[in-house]
Amino acid sequence: MIYLHKQLHFFIANNFITNHMPQSLETLNSRFGLTNTLFFANHAAGLPVAEIQTPLARAHVALHGAHVLAWQPAGQQPVIWVSQAARYEPGQAVRGGVPVCWPWFGARDGLPAHGFVRTRLWHMRETSLDADGQVRLRLGISDDASTRALWNHAFDLELIVTVGQTLTMALVTRNTGTQAFTLTDALHTYFGVADIAQTTVRGLEGCTYLDKVQNFAECSQTGVVSFSAETDRVYVNTSAECVIDDRAGQRQIHVAKQGSTSTVVWNPWSEREKSIADMAAGEHRRMLCVETCNAGPDKITLAAQGIHTLTARISVA
Numbered sequence: 001m002i003y004l005h006k007q008l009h010f011f012i013a014n015n016f017i018t019n020h021m022p023q024s025l026e027t028l029n030s031r032f033g034l035t036n037t038l039f040f041a042n043h044a045a046g047l048p049v050a051e052i053q054t055p056l057a058r059a060h061v062a063l064h065g066a067h068v069l070a071w072q073p074a075g076q077q078p079v080i081w082v083s084q085a086a087r088y089e090p091g092q093a094v095r096g097g098v099p100v101c102w103p104w105f106g107a108r109d110g111l112p113a114h115g116f117v118r119t120r121l122w123h124m125r126e127t128s129l130d131a132d133g134q135v136r137l138r139l140g141i142s143d144d145a146s147t148r149a150l151w152n153h154a155f156d157l158e159l160i161v162t163v164g165q166t167l168t169m170a171l172v173t174r175n176t177g178t179q180a181f182t183l184t185d186a187l188h189t190y191f192g193v194a195d196i197a198q199t200t201v202r203g204l205e206g207c208t209y210l211d212k213v214q215n216f217a218e219c220s221q222t223g224v225v226s227f228s229a230e231t232d233r234v235y236v237n238t239s240a241e242c243v244i245d246d247r248a249g250q251r252q253i254h255v256a257k258q259g260s261t262s263t264v265v266w267n268p269w270s271e272r273e274k275s276i277a278d279m280a281a282g283e284h285r286r287m288l289c290v291e292t293c294n295a296g297p298d299k300i301t302l303a304a305q306g307i308h309t310l311t312a313r314i315s316v317a
């Protein structure tokens with residue numbers, strides 16, 4: 001009996017350490033580093049970042065928020081945009097990269113906007129180099145007393161990032177509790193563009209969207225999306241691939257998705273940009289968010305022990 005009790009105690013303590021204690025740089029490098037391919041370094045404020053360099057691509061992934069901060073396929077300009085005014089601090093969301101919005105997308109009275117996992121430290125669970133030269137990282141986070149105070153559910157969440165000529169991000173939600181829960185989520189990807197005024201987004205023609213700039217008015221998209229003012233739209237009931245036509249940058253960025261029925265398109269433009277402390281003046285000209293989501297009315301309900309995967313696959317042509 002005492003032996004069993006000790007075993008159980010050991011299991012619980014070990015599991016808690018695996019899932020909840022911060023991982024030191026030394027541990028990260030010895031357990032998850034990949035020779036000449038992936039190592040961990042502390043960026044500002046001591047937040048560990050996986051730095052990946054292969055013949056196929058370069059990428060940075062922070063443990064803070066499981067935040068993809070950079071991805072640049074070989075022979076291309078950087079694809080992912082991060083503000084020069086971004087803050088890298090515990091409890092803060094990074095302006096740019098790919099914030100993971102979960103278990104809710106958008107604002108919630110008295111609660112953090114876009115959920116609580118983008119401002120927390122995740123755990124590295126696995127890294128590997130595939131036979132085809134792609135690097136795969138698996139990061140995870142699960143519920144604890146502080147998450148249950150914000151959202152009273154048991155969960156396990158993983159982000160699986162595959163870095164190669166294509167960037168694939170799969171956000172896997174597991175309901176580890178005994179009750180169903182409902183969530184909205186997003187891979188809130190910030191793309192770099194050479195000139196927003198010459199950029200369009202194809203793939204949403206004919207879709208219904210909720211226009212946040214017009215107090216969520218329901219509108220219908222005519223033709224491609226173009227940009228000449230603040231744009232903040234939740235396109236609903238769409239699983240379509242989007243293509244960002246960055247004409248001035250002479251490239252097209254493809255955003256394909258699975259497990260997602262909404263797409264958010266956001267650019268704050270010049271006036272709203274002024275109210276965003278972690279964006280530098282004029283930066284709206286060089287960025288665009290095309291977000292792979294389940295948002296607004298497109299909610300996911302997961303039964304006890306259920307799993308849902310939201311995937312975004314990004315490539316450049």
Ligand SMILES: O=P(O)(O)OC[C@H]1O[C@@H](O)[C@H](O)[C@@H](O)[C@@H]1O
Pocket residue numbers: 093113114188212232233264266291
């Ligand atoms: O400033 P945050 O919380 O990162 O959000 C940025 C933007 O994120 C977008 O997804 C929302 O549609 C916008 O309304 C919001 O302003």
